[in-house]
Amino acid sequence: MISRRSFGKALGFGTGVAAVSLAGLGSVQTAYAASGAPLGTPAAHTGFPRLKQVRAGLLDVGYAEAGPAHGPAVICLHGWPYDIHSYVDVAPLLAAQGYRVIVPYLRGHGTTRFRSAGTFRNAQQSAIALDVVALMDALKIEKAVLAGFDWGSRTADIVAALWPERCKALVSVSGYLVTNREANLNPLAAKAEYAWWYQYYFATERGRLAMQDKDLRRGLTRLVWDTVSPTWGFDDATFERTAAAFDNPDYAAIVIHNYRWRLSLADGERRYDALEKRLAARPVIGVPTITLDAERDPFTAPGDGASYRDRFTGAYEHRTLAGIGHNVPQEAPAAFAQAVIDADHLLGK
Numbered sequence: 001m002i003s004r005r006s007f008g009k010a011l012g013f014g015t016g017v018a019a020v021s022l023a024g025l026g027s028v029q030t031a032y033a034a035s036g037a038p039l040g041t042p043a044a045h046t047g048f049p050r051l052k053q054v055r056a057g058l059l060d061v062g063y064a065e066a067g068p069a070h071g072p073a074v075i076c077l078h079g080w081p082y083d084i085h086s087y088v089d090v091a092p093l094l095a096a097q098g099y100r101v102i103v104p105y106l107r108g109h110g111t112t113r114f115r116s117a118g119t120f121r122n123a124q125q126s127a128i129a130l131d132v133v134a135l136m137d138a139l140k141i142e143k144a145v146l147a148g149f150d151w152g153s154r155t156a157d158i159v160a161a162l163w164p165e166r167c168k169a170l171v172s173v174s175g176y177l178v179t180n181r182e183a184n185l186n187p188l189a190a191k192a193e194y195a196w197w198y199q200y201y202f203a204t205e206r207g208r209l210a211m212q213d214k215d216l217r218r219g220l221t222r223l224v225w226d227t228v229s230p231t232w233g234f235d236d237a238t239f240e241r242t243a244a245a246f247d248n249p250d251y252a253a254i255v256i257h258n259y260r261w262r263l264s265l266a267d268g269e270r271r272y273d274a275l276e277k278r279l280a281a282r283p284v285i286g287v288p289t290i291t292l293d294a295e296r297d298p299f300t301a302p303g304d305g306a307s308y309r310d311r312f313t314g315a316y317e318h319r320t321l322a323g324i325g326h327n328v329p330q331e332a333p334a335a336f337a338q339a340v341i342d343a344d345h346l347l348g349k
Contacts, residue, residue, distance in 0.1 A: 057134030062111025079150020108254025
């Protein structure tokens, strides 16, 4: 198990801060305050040493890797509008504890490319989940801890639900995010609908054109960062490092299809129908799981995880991160890394 002293050293904090982080995790603000750094300071790391590419299923996947090649595997999955830099501080923390950390660009992001120009640029949930299974096969990873937020949470949830033999443990920000398209046809309360404004924008031709235009795309995604992470004091350079991943030639097509598919405004592919039928039934997740809710994330459901608790039937913990917004791993890397380590050991507690 991780030691407080080594974890604090990896963070660049003193022993006292590590003790605060590991003892409670009820308030990440406390840990930042003890370090003398304000909540939401820019990342300590600005990039990964190098990126790798591997052919996996329909894709040539770009990914970062940290830690020993034969260490227990952790796969960290980013969301929208983000990229692998969401894990730029989490990865070295886990690598320092002996984990082999894989952080892939999802389809349509960064250096990940479709192997065939003729492949439909599909972003339905089961297709993205199968990308992760294919990546694990390509890297000869039989089983891994899966950890994610936003699109990454949904993807990790699906792999854990449909292929539990490939998932040793799960860390899922916002809990159970498997999409039910029939349920998505129902309107929500006005405040909840307001937070999803960009989904409705993407349903229009104007939204599609905005995503294709580099300047408009950057302005839109920057606005999302500002509104869903109100306490995160990121700088322009931090945003631009991630925004470079949005210049992937398939980015606009993937983003637009994902959100239109969720609202039943775009079709998926018939080859995934059987998987989507299983997902529509809201399958339970039986692997050891830690769910994280971010207090300042406008998408965090009320009830401290109660709305999705029944979907997790195995060893389970829930944590709420005070003062943290949507991009949990980059805003609170110590808390996220500790959740991964604890989930990996959940059955042994």
